[in-house]
Amino acid sequence: MPFHERGAVRIHYLEEGSGFPLLIIPGGGLNSTMPFAMDRAPFNAVETFRDEYRCITMDLRNAGGGQSSGPLEVDRPWDAFADDQLALMDHLGIREFLVLGFCIGGPLIWNLLRRAPDRIVAAVLAQPSGYRPELPDLFYDNNRAGWGPALCARRPDITMEMVEAFLTRMYRANPDFVFTVSRDFVRACQTPLLILPDDVPAHPYAVAMESALLAPQAQVSLYPWKDPKERIPLAVRHIRSFLRAHRPAGPTDRASGAREADALAP
Template identity: 40%
Template sequence: MPILKRPDAEIHYEVHGRGFPLLLYAPGGLRSSIEFWGPAADGTPRAWMDPRVALSDRFTVISMDQRNAGKSVADVKPDHGWHTFAADHLALIDHLGFGQFAVMGGCIGGSYCFEAIEQAPDRVAAAVLQNPIGLWENRDTWDEAVKGYAATVRARDPSISETTIRSFGQNMFGGDFVFSVTRDFVKDCRTPLLLQPGTDKPHPAHTSNEIASLAPNIEVQKDWRAPHFLQESINRVRAFLEKHTA
């Protein structure tokens, strides 16, 4: 089991295929882990592609369990936030010996994509935003996400204080829009983006519409989520990434 050892974390990851590197950020909110790309526990296929299978013939597809999700474990500190996760992401890319890379994120992964672009704009060649999260009449969703994260990390380390959890939660979800970056950042973002919009409470259509209206270099694939759109979604993502990762 490949593990990236960080000063405060052990990050589990997988690598599939060969080609231009594509770093995946899985769905699942703060439980974002590799398993959310594959079938559900009962074998039911997801409503989205598994890029490890669909794209590994053309790209080096790198999937990972985010810190304190799946098989990854890490400390939690009061100053941790989006930048902490981004540091893991860039460290993994460096560990694998890549310079430029593309990113693809589902759910919370859309916000990880934006944070990667903010932290390393010259390295992120393109980003696929699939079902991005955002704040729109759903504050309770993110309060519950932080509570669930607290239960997970405290089961491993009971010394993590409520004050630390509150600070971490504020750093992650205390803002608005997509949480990790501002509307002004997206308005000035020149990185090529492909948006597959969200439509439900954690992934508001309002947020996807805002991203689409603000970003200056964006394509939108409105119909992507359902078995009968699966191949079309794969084709569109592949063509977009091939176009921007020569």
């Protein structure tokens, strides 16, 4: 798996398949690494979609267990991650793309839609993260314990004070909704969205459904879709049909459409 280097940032990524580009954002919070999009996810997104799409996934910058690294940008944590994602797509020569994100992928997708709305053709938010008023410091506390100490141990240039400031900016500066955008932004978003709700502490059902109700071009998959596991293939079929409906037509799509038109012609 190759690396993309940009100044002090080094991003470890994977590219498989061919077709229209699909950026896959793994779950795992700030420890988001490529295995979370494959063998640790409800389904292996790369294996599932590489037959139709040019699948790109990556380790999040400074994720534990990953190989991506870079400065801890305390004043702009969400935007630093968006910088990495957009720079990788630029490096690969990709202008427009689809995106599928798990868990932390929800807030990251909303931030991409804010930063580069003309580049995101459609987005799938699976078990998206969001804010729970009854657990206001869930993400701060989890990452302070489960991400920060390991990062400091392998990076002597980063201190726990820096980690705390980073997490404060990320999860306490705007402690509401999806963290990265406002409800007004979601109401105005015209990008087609498919949302697959979950309901565990880090993936609140209420936030997923509120996003779906507010966004004018949003669809919702079945719920629950991960349990029992026999439902997962149905959710995957919904994702596949959604992506097919919104990707720009390529030679294969045009040929298929022409065959359908011929079949319907008198």
